Amino acid sequence: MLEIQNLYKQFGSIIAVNDLNLSIRVGEIVVLMGPSGCGKSTTIRTINRLIEPDRGTILLDTANVLTMGPDELSKVRKRIGFVFQHFNLIGRLNTLENVMLGLVMGGVSRDIARERALEALTKVGMEQYLTQTPAQLSGGQQQRVGIARALAYEPELMLWDEPTASLDPILVREVLVVMEELARYRASTMIVVTHELPFALRVADRIVLMDKGRIVEEGKPSEVFVQPASEIGRKYKELIEYQMNTSAQSLARST
């Protein structure tokens, strides 16, 4: 469904994405990982042109997103849901209004927008909080509203840009549970940028590892994290082993 070819983006002297090629199949759950600054966010932000790359091709089905005019691009953006690290909710609107807003502005009638917003909020377990404003919600709840806002478009492709990165650790789980549920039902193709290793291990069909603007390795979690072929892959394998060992030792000590 998505084919990224020779994608390149430079910010001043920094090459953020360096001739990257990536192909995603319909319904696939792809987790994009790699060290901080390796170009993950820049890559997924170019897909709906939140960032304009310097060159490359991004084919959504057969149409090149990068050469589209404004009308065609706005239609494509409705097919792509985007969940941000910072939830970007509007402070003076309540939960329901935040989810309805984009739909109504995109020309959907208020009745249909309400119906779709309610459905999306139910999927993320936020149907009890329709009248609260963002300030009255926890970070995890705000992010679930952010997810519902993306789901309300019934997108074919969901892009997740570190959706748990700005959450308190104890709130991370509730967002990951929602994400896992969505992945399990395969309502859409998903590309997830995250540092959450357990999520990646459990949910990804394919792990894509990046370093310095390039893809250095890709494959199933059982391939990439068990028999890594790259330096970055080996570091993740060591990290997983370290986390497993230290958890086991701590548990043994506390019993």
Ligand SMILES: Nc1ncnc2c1ncn2[C@@H]1O[C@H](COP(=O)(O)OP(=O)(O)OP(=O)(O)O)[C@@H](O)[C@H]1O
């Ligand atoms: N708007 C910008 N202006 C200047 N440099 C930028 C800009 N956006 C990103 N960069 C730089 O481009 C490189 C890639 O950034 P990017 O945010 O894509 O990395 P990332 O892998 O998502 O990192 P992280 O995991 O820390 O979010 C980094 O060196 C970053 O500092």
